Amino acid sequence: MLQDITIGQYYPADSPIHALDPRTKLKAVFFFIFCLFWVNNIYGFIFAGVFLSSVVLSSKVPVGYVVKGLKPVLFVVSLTMLMSILTIPGDEAFRIFVFKGTWQGLRQAGIMAARIFMLISSASMLTLATSTIDLTDGLEALFLKIPLLKRFAHDMSMMMCIALRFIPTLVDETDRIMKAQMSRGADFQSGSFAQRAKSFIPILVPLFVSAFQRAYELAMAMESRCYTGGEGRTRMKLLEYTKLDYTANVVMVIVFCSMVASGVLVNR
Numbered sequence: 550m551l552q553d554i555t556i557g558q559y560y561p562a563d564s565p566i567h568a569l570d571p572r573t574k575l576k577a578v579f580f581f582i583f584c585l586f587w588v589n590n591i592y593g594f595i596f597a598g599v600f601l602s603s604v605v606l607s608s609k610v611p612v613g614y615v616v617k618g619l620k621p622v623l624f625v626v627s628l629t630m631l632m633s634i635l636t637i638p639g640d641e642a643f644r645i646f647v648f649k650g651t652w653q654g655l656r657q658a659g660i661m662a663a664r665i666f667m668l669i670s671s672a673s674m675l676t677l678a679t680s681t682i683d684l685t686d687g688l689e690a691l692f693l694k695i696p697l698l699k700r701f702a703h704d705m706s707m708m709m710c711i712a713l714r715f716i717p718t719l720v721d722e723t724d725r726i727m728k729a730q731m732s733r734g735a736d737f738q739s740g741s742f743a744q745r746a747k748s749f750i751p752i753l754v755p756l757f758v759s760a761f762q763r764a765y766e767l768a769m770a771m772e773s774r775c776y777t778g779g780e781g782r783t784r785m786k787l788l789e790y791t792k793l794d795y796t797a798n799v800v801m802v803i804v805f806c807s808m809v810a811s812g813v814l815v816n817r
Contacts, residue, residue, distance in 0.1 A: 566608035571687025592811040630658035
């Protein structure tokens, strides 16, 4: 399960998606997520699904690798879908004993599942196709355009990217601690849900200790290199839009306008 987490990992490849400016990819993900919460019908999600599928295929990232990132949320999504089907009032679609499922609940459950899966997939694609350094530079460049955030642009982008960078590290650390506990007789598979949840408590203490230790070592490494923040810092690689970025922006505008228009037309 832990190995299925793909957010925060980078998959190197020679593809048009990897070659895009990080600012282009960040804006695309932001507006894509906005559109996902705007649309509420099958046509908008078809546009979103086709666009996301084309991005995944163009990125040369294995499809199975992207799908693998959805496994950790399958249980939560399935439980939420079941609650929606059984609790949302409407026309009866089926009945199991005293439980009644409605067509309105089925529709809302499908929309919710599609929204969550595409949201996670788009966020995963952002980190899979963008290195941590590029992501930091892109976030800082975008934050500098916002007056209220301009002063803290570098610090905010650095903190966000360090957090993303440490997700795979902490996942590997958790897996290592679990294997060490299992070799000492710990059981994380059998028993009730409460018992399995309780069995994870011995993992938390060494995991937190390891996380704080890594944070301390990183802080010491940055301080020893006289790191002082973003003011006055120069970059070896300057961000610059290319023809590929302008083409991608045009495609994104067409797709996002189609998604928004589908929601407006259907709602009428």
